[in-house]
Every structure is written in structure tokens, then in C-alpha cells.
Amino acid sequence: MKDEGEDVSQIYSAVSHPFRKRIIEIIGEKGRSTFTELKKELHTTVGTLYYHIDMLKGLITQDERKRYILTERGKLAYTLLVSDEERFKAVSLIEKKASARDPFSRFCASLKGFVLPIRLFELVYTNPVRMIPEALLIIGFGAWLAAASGLEPIMLFYHNPFRVSPLIIVLQYVLSWLTIFALCEFLTFLFFRRGRGGELALLVGCAFSLLPLDIFPVVWFLSAKTGLFFYFLSAVMFLLQAWSLGLLTSTVCLSKGLRPDKGALVSVLIAYINLIIVLFLRF
Numbered sequence: 001m002k003d004e005g006e007d008v009s010q011i012y013s014a015v016s017h018p019f020r021k022r023i024i025e026i027i028g029e030k031g032r033s034t035f036t037e038l039k040k041e042l043h044t045t046v047g048t049l050y051y052h053i054d055m056l057k058g059l060i061t062q063d064e065r066k067r068y069i070l071t072e073r074g075k076l077a078y079t080l081l082v083s084d085e086e087r088f089k090a091v092s093l094i095e096k097k098a099s100a101r102d103p104f105s106r107f108c109a110s111l112k113g114f115v116l117p118i119r120l121f122e123l124v125y126t127n128p129v130r131m132i133p134e135a136l137l138i139i140g141f142g143a144w145l146a147a148a149s150g151l152e153p154i155m156l157f158y159h160n161p162f163r164v165s166p167l168i169i170v171l172q173y174v175l176s177w178l179t180i181f182a183l184c185e186f187l188t189f190l191f192f193r194r195g196r197g198g199e200l201a202l203l204v205g206c207a208f209s210l211l212p213l214d215i216f217p218v219v220w221f222l223s224a225k226t227g228l229f230f231y232f233l234s235a236v237m238f239l240l241q242a243w244s245l246g247l248l249t250s251t252v253c254l255s256k257g258l259r260p261d262k263g264a265l266v267s268v269l270i271a272y273i274n275l276i277i278v279l280f281l282r283f
Helices: 004-014 018-030 035-042 046-055 072-082 085-101 103-115 118-125 128-149 166-192 199-209 212-226 230-256 260-282
Strands: 060-062 068-070 152-154 157-159
Touching: 004 072, 018 035, 018 046, 018 060, 018 068, 018 072, 035 046, 046 230, 068 072, 128 152, 128 166, 128 199, 128 212, 152 166, 152 260, 157 212, 157 230, 157 260, 166 199, 166 230, 166 260, 199 230, 212 230, 230 260
Parallel strands: none
Antiparallel strands: 060 068, 152 157
């Protein structure tokens, strides 16, 4: 039989986020709740709510009328939250202290938060309309950098062409952004049946996910002028692509309501598709 302390610890991990904690409380208080009721109660977006519901797999499920109810483990979580909150907090404190004593765990947590800034994107997606100017600024700045350096953007890659018009490069940068967005939409529907909803948040998020790649034209320019970084260009490109894929994963997770592993699958598939396109264009 699974140790009770371990079970409580796993439940804590699942409901460590305030949104997920509140979802358990709402369903526990009402007995059952529809998606619309949860969305109205939490004042959040469709994608964000889907994401947190997906993270509560095993604690909540749906009845025959598609209303959310607590599983047995979910009822245990609700009991801990309501009637045994001090114990629940104690488990939280123990886990945090254990993590604080482990430098490697702290480093991994910091790296994950930097590469996969879920919390940051949650703030962004609370009002995607407000973030449109920032997204357009990122796209405009990235397109200008690519044109100034003479690098041709192909989604998550850069190609060094011969005598391509700066205007063409700008248009290709914008097209790369829209292509990544379209692929995210297509793949999330194809594999996870995530259809309508969260399109604007995804479009804005795709712009933010390109931000790390905007660094590469600067590195390329400095390398061409000074000879610095020449032998490290491939490594720099790889690291920036990995960072962009991390941001894209966060974008897909929150805009389409997927768990990080599913969002990562979409991002990796996009990277593979991108690689095939690059190889096709080169050969």
C-alpha cells in the first residue's frame, strides 16, 4: 500500500498552484461543476483553465454529463485543504526545505522556470489583447535584426542566403511567425483535439517564443565583424532554439490547455518539421 505521507506529498504537488487549489475547492464545495462555471468562478481564459484541469488528472474527472467531479484522491485532497490544512501546509514546508537543501534541485528549478516560464505566460495570457503591441514589437524588431544581418529566417532556423532583399527577409520573418502559429493550431487539434479557443493568446505567445532567436543575428553580426564566436555559432544557435522551444511549450500549454509533456511534444514536432523544411531547401 502506498505510504500516506507520499500520497499527501503527491497531492500537494498537484494542487500547489493557487488555481488548481481553487478548482479542487470549488468542485468539493459544489459536488460537481461545469467547465463554464469554473471559468466564470476563476475569471481566467479557456486555455489556462484547460491546462490546470489537465494537471489535476487523477484528482478530478467528468461524469456522464461532462461535469467535473472529484475522484477518491481528489476527495482526499479536498479534505486536506479544508479540514486538515495545517498538515497540508506542513507537507509543503517539508518539501520546500528539502528542495532548498539541494543545490542541484534549486538549479534545475531555476533553469526550468527560465526556459519554461509558465507563471510568466499565465500573466501574459490573462489579457492577450493588451499584449498585442508587445508581440508586434518583438516581430518587428526581430525582422529588422534579420534583415540587417542578412540572415534568412526559416521558422526556428536562420539561413545565410546570397543577395536576398531585406524586404523579403522581413516578410519571411513574419511568415515564420504565422507558420509556427498555424502548426501549433494544427498539431494541437490533430493529436489532442484542442480546437477553437485561445487563438489570440497562442498567436501572441508565438511572437514571444521567437524572442530568444532575435539574439542570434546580433551574435552573427559581431562574429562577422570581429571573428568572435565564429566557432561557437552552431552551439549558440542550438541553445537559443532550445530556449525558444521552451517558450513555445509554455505558449501551447496555456493557450490550448495542455500539460507540459503534451506541449513539449507539439514543440518538438514543430522543430522536426522545421528541420525537414530546412534540409529540403538546402538540397
